[in-house]
Amino acid sequence: DAGVTQSPTHLIKTRGQQVTLRCSPKSGHDTVSWYQQALGQGPQFIFQYYEEEERQRGNFPDRFSGHQFPNYSSELNVNALLLGDSALYLCASSLWGLDTEAFFGQGTRLTVV
Amino acid sequence: RKEVEQDPGPFNVPEGATVAFNCTYSNSASQSFFWYRQDCRKEPKLLMSVYSSGNEDGRFTAQLNRASQYISLLIRDSKLSDSATYLCVVNGRTARQLTFGSGTQLTVLP
Numbered sequence: 001d002a003g004v005t006q007s008p009t010h011l012i013k014t015r016g017q018q019v020t021l022r023c024s025p026k027s028g029h030d031t032v033s034w035y036q037q038a039l040g041q042g043p044q045f046i047f048q049y050y051e052e053e054e055r056q057r058g059n060f061p062d063r064f065s066g067h068q069f070p071n072y073s074s075e076l077n078v079n080a081l082l083l084g085d086s087a088l089y090l091c092a093s094s095l096w097g098l099d100t101e102a103f104f105g106q107g108t109r110l111t112v113v
Numbered sequence: 114r115k116e117v118e119q120d121p122g123p124f125n126v127p128e129g130a131t132v133a134f135n136c137t138y139s140n141s142a143s144q145s146f147f148w149y150r151q152d153c154r155k156e157p158k159l160l161m162s163v164y165s166s167g168n169e170d171g172r173f174t175a176q177l178n179r180a181s182q183y184i185s186l187l188i189r190d191s192k193l194s195d196s197a198t199y200l201c202v203v204n205g206r207t208a209r210q211l212t213f214g215s216g217t218q219l220t221v222l223p
Contacts, residue, residue, distance in 0.1 A: 042215045048209060102159075
């Protein structure tokens, strides 16, 4: 039973570019949440997807957008990259409507130069 | 003020020591509380949920004080393998997002 998988594991981009990160949730899970973790900080909630719709959003600008596909996998897109977007991006999967454990992927480490 | 605040750390303790981490949260409507563990350059993993009555899992004991909006984690008989960052996490009443503290780094020394 595969857990949460994210790709790529590492990425280097230049300021102003756009990036797409991908996440496949744990088998049986239908909800995907994305988090940004800067160095030395805890993860910060970006947004959450369920039934292919954004259900909740944290305090992130519109440069951050996402999508969920019918197979529950998800993408995080960041446009007009800034140096400050350098971070570990974590995907967490869970079941909607239940207070169950959220499982995290290993993350994508994005470096913006 | 941050929504979830933790001891800044780092904590460096000898093997066998008892160590306690504290955390406060600002949203009184919060309903679910957790401690996550994060190893260096890895993803966070759930260590334990925290219940109002307090709960224990082996060497780990978690306590919740809703009136004071305070959460604690006690680790007894520390092992080298306990070295990690411990994240205090809160989930709101209707929001299903997790709000993390900045984490407290623990190093258990031989």
